[in-house]
Structures are given as structure tokens and as C-alpha cells.
Amino acid sequence: MxxxxxxxxxxxxxxxxxxxxxxxxxxxxxxxxxxxxxxxxxxxxxxxxxxxxxxxxxxxxxxxxxxxxxxxxxxxxxxxLLRSTSRRPGEESASLQLVAVRRMIETGAAELAAEHAVEADLTEMAAHLADMRRAHASNDLGLFVRADIAFHDVVLRASGNVFLRVVMEPLGRLLHEARTETSSHEPVQRNAIGEHEGVLAALRTGDPAASRRAMESHMDQTERDLRRHVLRQPAGAPASEAPMAR
Known part of the structure; x- marks a missing residue:
């Protein structure tokens, strides 16, 4: 060796x-x-x-x-850090903090993408969304997660800001496991497909504010599903008060 x-x-x-x-x-x-x-x-x-x-x-x-x-x-x-915090009692907020980081970065990326995305970007997002639907119908979790991540990668690229992809790249590796865990629940896949449809529709309008709101809605859905299906928190549980949370 x-x-x-x-x-x-x-x-x-x-x-x-x-x-x-x-x-x-x-x-x-x-x-x-x-x-x-x-x-x-x-x-x-x-x-x-x-x-x-x-x-x-x-x-x-x-x-x-x-x-x-x-x-x-x-x-x-x-x-x-993620491995440590996710395995210790009382530190489940690590996954919520990661969603909060995504929220801060990806809502801004969607806003920028509304102004800079070209038709090829929108077509690619639509293809990844179609893969998500196909994966959901065939119960192919691996394909669903890959298509989900690929959709967001296109949004980051379409933002026109090269630093966003550099910032998100290490988080992407960590979030793959988290998304696999969350998306293993069928209702989460259905919710995610609907939210991605909303993001793509907003981006097609070219409206930065609407695109930001659509991605914000998606992050809300992600946090709700994480709390309900993975963290098993009761409905109406308070939002995380961790420093990274909004």
C-alpha cells in the first residue's frame, strides 16, 4: 500500500x-x-x-x-462533522442546519438563474424532472436522488456565478446521503416533484422574485419532510434556533 x-x-x-x-x-x-x-x-x-x-x-x-x-x-x-453530529443524541439539528445553508445559497441561485438561464438550461432541468417522475413511478430511489441533485446543479450553473458551485460542491457530497434517507419515503418524493415543478415554472417566467419564492417554498418542503419523516418530530414543531437557521 x-x-x-x-x-x-x-x-x-x-x-x-x-x-x-x-x-x-x-x-x-x-x-x-x-x-x-x-x-x-x-x-x-x-x-x-x-x-x-x-x-x-x-x-x-x-x-x-x-x-x-x-x-x-x-x-x-x-x-x-456531519458524521459526528448525526450520530449523537441531541445534535439532530445538524441536518436542519444543512437545509438552512441550502436555503441561503439556493434561493439566491434561483433568483440569479431566472435572469441568466438559457433555454438549454431549462430543457436540462425539465429532463431531470422527468427522470424524477420516472424514478418515482418505478420506485428507483437511486435515480430519483441523482436526478434531484442534477436539477439543483443546473440551477447553480445557470446562476452565472461560478462561486456558488464551488461553495456547494463539498456540501453536495454530504447531502447525497441525507437526500437518499429523506427521499426513501414515498410522500417526500411526491412533494419534491411538485416543488421542482414550481421552481422550473418560475424560472421559465424569467422573474427573479418569483423564482426565489419558488425555491424558498421547496426549502420549506424539504425542512418539513425532514422533520416529519426522518427526525420524527411532531407536527408544528418549532423551527430550529441553531445559528445557521433562518
């Missing part, structure tokens, strides 16, 4: 121990020699893996003491 892949594999195993224990946030890590023995690697490999986690804010060095696992509020690695 190449050295780089060995380091990556060690980072993955350390990450699992951070997320699932025994190395939870706030705890001290064992000495490098013990970590190397635990993962069956050299001390140099263990040290390099620690450096990767330090760069993501997951591990912090303490002068004169062993390294510590930092609080999740200091982590910058999105994938590991």
Missing part, C-alpha cells in the same frame, strides 16, 4: 474512533506509539494522520501534553 493511502486509511480509522469512541471530543489521545500499535502502522504514519486531523480542527496539540480531540464547534472537516 502506498504511503499516502496508508495515511488516509489511518485517518479514516482514527476518525471512526473519534465519531464512535473511544476518542470523543474533549478526551486526550494516547501517545503516538500507542496509536501506531492500535492501527498497525509506524509512528511516522500515525504522526502524519494526526497532522491531517489537526488541519481539519479535529485534533489540537497541547504543549507538554498529549494531543486532544477538539470540540465539534472547532472542526472544519464537513464530512466528519
Amino acid at each position: 502506498a504511503r499516502q493511502s496508508l495515511v488516509e486509511a489511518t485517518v479514516e480509522r482514527m476518525s471512526d474512533d473519534v465519531v464512535d469512541g473511544p476518542f470523543l471530543p474533549g478526551s486526550e489521545l494516547p501517545p503516538e506509539a500507542d496509536l501506531a500499535e492500535r492501527y498497525g502502522v509506524s509512528r511516522l504514519t500515525a504522526r502524519e494522520a494526526l497532522k491531517v486531523l489537526q488541519a481539519q480542527g479535529v485534533v489540537r496539540g497541547v504543549r507538554g501534553r498529549r494531543s486532544q480531540v477538539a470540540p465539534t464547534s472547532e472542526w472544519t472537516g464537513l464530512e466528519l
Whole structure:
């Protein structure tokens, strides 16, 4: 195994121990020699893996003491942060915060797309929407999720702002799993198809305000379905008060 892949594999195993224990946030890590023995690697490999986690804010060095696992509020690695918060009791708001981030970015993207989208963009969105309908009818969850994500990718591209896609790209990888979980519920697929139809119809008018409202409606639907079908919250549950939420 190449050295780089060995380091990556060690980072993955350390990450699992951070997320699932025994190395939870706030705890001290064992000495490098013990970590190397635990993962069956050299001390140099263990040290390099620690450096990767330090760069993501997951591990912090303490002068004169062993390294510590930092609080999740200091982590910058999105994938590991999502894994951690989604698996711990009382931190289910992570998925709601991701919807809030989508809301902030994608409503603006829809507003811009109304002004900049060309007919080819609208035709491509319609094709992805047709795939969503076909996937729903044939109970093909994988196709449904791929078509859903592809629809939103076209909206981001059609906005004409290259930074929006760069900002959303890492979130897209995280949201694929979340969308698969939510869309596994048949009513969610029906709701999503209706909302995507509304977004496309608004974009066809070229009205920025209407397009923003349509995407806002879609984000409302996404949050409602997440609360009801995944988080199992009662109807009328209060909106998240997390800092990222609207």
C-alpha cells in the first residue's frame, strides 16, 4: 500500500474512533506509539494522520501534553462533522442546519438563474424532472436522488456565478446521503416533484422574485419532510434556533 493511502486509511480509522469512541471530543489521545500499535502502522504514519486531523480542527496539540480531540464547534472537516453530529443524541439539528445553508445559497441561485438561464438550461432541468417522475413511478430511489441533485446543479450553473458551485460542491457530497434517507419515503418524493415543478415554472417566467419564492417554498418542503419523516418530530414543531437557521 502506498504511503499516502496508508495515511488516509489511518485517518479514516482514527476518525471512526473519534465519531464512535473511544476518542470523543474533549478526551486526550494516547501517545503516538500507542496509536501506531492500535492501527498497525509506524509512528511516522500515525504522526502524519494526526497532522491531517489537526488541519481539519479535529485534533489540537497541547504543549507538554498529549494531543486532544477538539470540540465539534472547532472542526472544519464537513464530512466528519456531519458524521459526528448525526450520530449523537441531541445534535439532530445538524441536518436542519444543512437545509438552512441550502436555503441561503439556493434561493439566491434561483433568483440569479431566472435572469441568466438559457433555454438549454431549462430543457436540462425539465429532463431531470422527468427522470424524477420516472424514478418515482418505478420506485428507483437511486435515480430519483441523482436526478434531484442534477436539477439543483443546473440551477447553480445557470446562476452565472461560478462561486456558488464551488461553495456547494463539498456540501453536495454530504447531502447525497441525507437526500437518499429523506427521499426513501414515498410522500417526500411526491412533494419534491411538485416543488421542482414550481421552481422550473418560475424560472421559465424569467422573474427573479418569483423564482426565489419558488425555491424558498421547496426549502420549506424539504425542512418539513425532514422533520416529519426522518427526525420524527411532531407536527408544528418549532423551527430550529441553531445559528445557521433562518
